[in-house]
Amino acid sequence: MGSFDLKDVLYHNFNFSNHIQNSLTKKFINRLNQDLNVRRENHLYREIKLYNGYQHNLVSNDYFQLRFHPKVIAGAKTACEKYGSGSGASPLLSGFLPCHQELLDEILNWKQKSFGMLFNSGFVANQAVLKHLPGKNDLVLADRLIHHSIAQALLPCPAKFKRYSHLDMIELEALLQKNCKNYDTIFVVTESVFSMDGDYPDLKALVAMKKKYPFILVLDEAHGTGVFGENGGGLAEEMNVLDEVDITIGTLGKALASMGAYVLANNPSIINYLTNQAGEYIYSTFLPPSQVGAALESIKLIRTFGERRKKLRSLSKYFQEGLKQKPVEFESPIIPIVIGDPQETLELRNQLLSHGILVGAVRPPTVPADSSRLRISLHSKIDETLIDELLKLLDSWKKN
Ligand SMILES: Cc1ncc(COP(=O)(O)O)c(C=O)c1O
Incomplete structure (x- = not known):
């Protein structure tokens, strides 16, 4: 029997496992790069960029530019000083603080709902509602262009x-007619103002259907909030159907110039169930007091912004009339200019940027194939000259 040196064996094993590890890593990274290269070739590659030197941001969702408002910033500071820089825990442990309760009460009063809860973002709020509430004997009917946070939760x-x-x-x-007898519960899910198209459903017609074919209406008011309704309560307030919406979802991150979200309902069991079941809520550190304080001040301001809402609508109309694309049907601040080709869309975005105007270039898969577009979102601080x-x-x- 030949003798062997333990050190050699260990060294050999180390080299061998290192080799396997390296080739595994290489294979894995190659797979990622292949995918990324296809995206690059098709002008669909996404990358994070710092945009400097523009004068006008027409891509943010801060429709009243409240993230710069002194009262909103003061609200964030005060809450931070009073309750700390973070909430310190998930909501069921000790993360739910008096500022969260105050914000929730304000939202419930604003949106005329009885029960609600806060979430860390609109994305996770949608995930929670659509992953956990519909059961196996249920049917969900969703608008084809529904936001990714909803579509993904439905898988x-x-x-x-x-x-x-x-x-x-x-x-x-x-x-609804075809399926109403085949399922325990039917859910109908729609955005109010669609994030990439700026259009919105006829909510009156939608709620009228509930009388014939009862269903649970889930409405994502991400882009309607602040912008529509006498008090800025959203499209449901504008169309006078607040009571008929069973589950309202909204983000604090757009017109409210903060971050976080809320889910509201007429029935307490919906909120109690999510509080018990939604991992998105239970297992995540709760939103920080500064964001809560900012959102609270934004709501107080927005409730009084009747004139600014009118201005936003008239700017939207003015812009759309100037574009002469089609008759103005929707007066939301989101205006898409569909180009089709992704490369051309990027080029046009860059051209506008070179003139100091930042707009969004949105490409598939965020929007359907061949519908790459500029997404322009107006805010109340601009005027007709810029348009x-x-x-x-x-x-x-x-x-x-
Ligand atoms: C319709 C819609 N719902 C939900 C979200 C997600 O909200 P948040 O940004 O708070 O995660 C967005 C954001 O893009 C949205 O447009």
Whole structure:
């Protein structure tokens, strides 16, 4: 028998496992790079950028520019000084603080709902509602262009799920009629103002269907909040259907110039169930007091912003009339300019940026194939002069 040196064996094993590890890593990284290269070739590659040197930001969702408002900043500071820089724990342990209760009460009063809870973001609020509430004998009917945070939650959701054509109330009614006897509960899920299209459903027609075919209406008011309704309560307030919406979801991150979200309901069991079941709520450090303090001040301000809401709508109309794309039907601050080709969309975005105007370039898969677009979101601090300038730039691009 030959003798062997333990050190050699260990060294050999080390080298061997190192080799396997390296080739595994290489294979894995190659797979990622292959995917990324395809995206690059198709002009669909996403990268984080610091945009400097622009004068006008027409891509943020801060429709009243409240993130710079002294009262909102003071609200954040005061809450931070009073309750600390973080909430310190998840809400069921000790993270739910008096500032969270105060904010929740203000939102419930504003949106005229009886029960609610806060979440760390609109994304996780949508995940929680749609993953946990529909059961295996249920059906979810969702608008085809529903936000990713909802669409993604419906994959692990045990309920069956079908999409109806965007804003198509006739198709929705046909689906309700066909399916109303086949499921325990039907959920209908829609955004109020659609984030990439700026249009919105006829909520009056939608709630009228509940009388014929009872269903649970889930409304994501991410982009309607602040912008619509006499008190800025959202599209449901504007269309006078607040009571008929069974579950309202909204973010604190857009017009409210903060971060976090809320889920509101008419029935306490919905909130109690999520509090007991939604890991998104139970197992995450709760939103920090500064964000809560900022959102609270934003709501107080927004409730009084009737004139600014009117201004936003008239700016939206003015811009759309100037674009001459189609008759103005929706007066939301989100205005898409569909280009189609992703590379051209990026080029036009860069061209506008070179004139100091930052707009969004949105490409698939965020929007359907061949519908890459500029996403322009107006805010109440701009005026017609900027819109005229933007229209002129778009016009000269069209002519080239
Ligand atoms: C319709 C809609 N719902 C939910 C969200 C997510 O909200 P948050 O930014 O608070 O995560 C967004 C944000 O883009 C949205 O547009």
